[in-house]
Amino acid sequence: MKTPLPISTISRLCMVFRLCEEFQQQGKDRVSSTQIGRTLDMAAHTIRKDLNHLGEIGDTGSGYDIGRLKQHLAQALGFEQAHRACIVGLGRLGTAILEHEAFDVNGYEIVAGFDANINRLETMQTRTQVYPAYEITEVVAREAIELALITVPREAAQDVAQALMAGGIQGIINFAPIVIKPDSEAVVVRNINIVNEMRILSSILNLNDAAPE
Amino acid sequence: MKTPLPISTISRLCMVFRLCEEFQQQGKDRVSSTQIGRTLDMAAHTIRKDLNHLGEIGDTGSGYDIGRLKQHLAQALGFEQAHRACIVGLGRLGTAILEHEAFDVNGYEIVAGFDANINRLETMQTRTQVYPAYEITEVVAREAIELALITVPREAAQDVAQALMAGGIQGIINFAPIVIKPDSEAVVVRNINIVNEMRILSSILNLNDAAPE
DNA sequence: GCGTGTGAACTGGTTCACAGCG
DNA sequence: CGCTGTGAACCAGTTCACACGC
Numbered sequence: 001m002k003t004p005l006p007i008s009t010i011s012r013l014c015m016v017f018r019l020c021e022e023f024q025q026q027g028k029d030r031v032s033s034t035q036i037g038r039t040l041d042m043a044a045h046t047i048r049k050d051l052n053h054l055g056e057i058g059d060t061g062s063g064y065d066i067g068r069l070k071q072h073l074a075q076a077l078g079f080e081q082a083h084r085a086c087i088v089g090l091g092r093l094g095t096a097i098l099e100h101e102a103f104d105v106n107g108y109e110i111v112a113g114f115d116a117n118i119n120r121l122e123t124m125q126t127r128t129q130v131y132p133a134y135e136i137t138e139v140v141a142r143e144a145i146e147l148a149l150i151t152v153p154r155e156a157a158q159d160v161a162q163a164l165m166a167g168g169i170q171g172i173i174n175f176a177p178i179v180i181k182p183d184s185e186a187v188v189v190r191n192i193n194i195v196n197e198m199r200i201l202s203s204i205l206n207l208n209d210a211a212p213e
Numbered sequence: 214m215k216t217p218l219p220i221s222t223i224s225r226l227c228m229v230f231r232l233c234e235e236f237q238q239q240g241k242d243r244v245s246s247t248q249i250g251r252t253l254d255m256a257a258h259t260i261r262k263d264l265n266h267l268g269e270i271g272d273t274g275s276g277y278d279i280g281r282l283k284q285h286l287a288q289a290l291g292f293e294q295a296h297r298a299c300i301v302g303l304g305r306l307g308t309a310i311l312e313h314e315a316f317d318v319n320g321y322e323i324v325a326g327f328d329a330n331i332n333r334l335e336t337m338q339t340r341t342q343v344y345p346a347y348e349i350t351e352v353v354a355r356e357a358i359e360l361a362l363i364t365v366p367r368e369a370a371q372d373v374a375q376a377l378m379a380g381g382i383q384g385i386i387n388f389a390p391i392v393i394k395p396d397s398e399a400v401v402v403r404n405i406n407i408v409n410e411m412r413i414l415s416s417i418l419n420l421n422d423a424a425p426e
Numbered sequence: 427g428c429g430t431g432t433g434a435a436c437t438g439g440t441t442c443a444c445a446g447c448g
Numbered sequence: 449c450g451c452t453g454t455g456a457a458c459c460a461g462t463t464c465a466c467a468c469g470c
Contacts, residue, residue: 077415173410272469275470435464445454
């Protein structure tokens with residue numbers, strides 16, 4: 001699947017959007033690429049390049065109007081309506097995410113949780129509707145769920161992904177330490193692996209020590 | 214800070230390392246770039262390019278010896294000795310990570326946990342030593358902690374990072390929804406933001422719908 | 427024939443530099 | 449004078465293609 005914008009640009013634009021919300025809360029109504037760059041630790045020209053993928057949106061000489069900027073970003077990135085999401089795997093990480101207040105305010109509605117352990121489902125108290133894992137395909141289809149977070153152990157991850165895709169899921173964020181392969185071009189998968197991130201970090205440190213400036 | 218290897222290469226090599234462990238457990242002792250590529254969903258030539266950053270390590274015609282490969286990777290990436298890490302913020306996400314068995318087997322030792330809430334510290338039962346947040350700088354220095362995971366709320370994240378850096382931390386993985394700026398060239402920071410990842414994912418979907426192939 | 431290693435070609439994202447405007 | 453928008457220059461990483469060895 002080919003994106004019209006580079007992924008790195010999309011990622012930065014999402015951060016800029018976040019920042020707009022914050023600045024707005026602080027009562028600001030204008031912002032320049034320099035200021036954005038400073039809080040996001042990026043070069044100002046990178047921000048400018050990113051932003052005018054959306055068209056000419058700034059005012060020469062005086063930066064960007066935060067309201068307008070936010071609106072354009074929301075429109076381009078699809079933040080205008082809430083997205084329906086689910087979590088598969090209600091272990092510690094899954095419930096941590098499930099209970100995370102921030103999702104409400106951020107345009108995501110977690111409409112279902114799944115777990116293979118029936119006992120766990122019964123004892124859980126959460127406002128989110130929970131289902132046994134074998135209902136994944138059916139519920140995803142019926143509830144028109146777009147996105148899924150996978151927080152199950154490695155062994156189960158690929159099967160879970162298969163069930164989600166059978167139900168017509170569009171996007172998956174996978175936290176299990178395995179690379180999930182999309183079924184078709186129509187499914188987008190992002191793999192996030194915390195242990196791998198730690199390894200990357202220590203590798204960077206190690207390589208730098210070995211070959212210092 | 215400039216790395217001798219591209220970050221993307223490092224990231225892939227870490228995954229290859231992981232895969233070696235798995236293949237070894239399955240009793241395999243040789244592997245080809247094609248096989249690696251298949252399970253990691255990457256092109257074989259990418260894997261080969263990555264691997265011979267480490268020197269000529271494969272055997273022409275018959276792939277790589279897993280034992281030797283793993284050893285070279287471990288050496289290059291610094292996985293030979295365990296790394297001392299800590300977690301700041303023992304809320305749901307923090308404790309989920311703390312209790313995650315996988316860290317032991319993966320060469321990381323979590324030697325300290327911190328939280329600003331003294332009551333929480335008292336009621337926690339964990340085999341990891343816990344400290345109040347105001348001791349961060351001191352403990353990091355005394356215990357020679359290299360890596361930190363930040364799982365505190367946004368407001369606290371930059372202060373926590375400052376305290377860690379004052380104690381001489383080398384690497385930080387930050388889960389708070391804010392970009393942590395390193396103090397100096399000597400500190401490496403990786404920012405991971407789950408909500409942002411979800412936004413990136415739905416943006417990709419949205420952009421694809423808007424401009425389909 | 428399969429699989430590695432590698433120089434060469436390519437690609438696209440990043441950086442630069444400056445014109446244009448309030 | 450500060451800040452945006454943008455074409456051009458740059459560069460790093462990716463991809464290709466093929467020689468060589470088992």
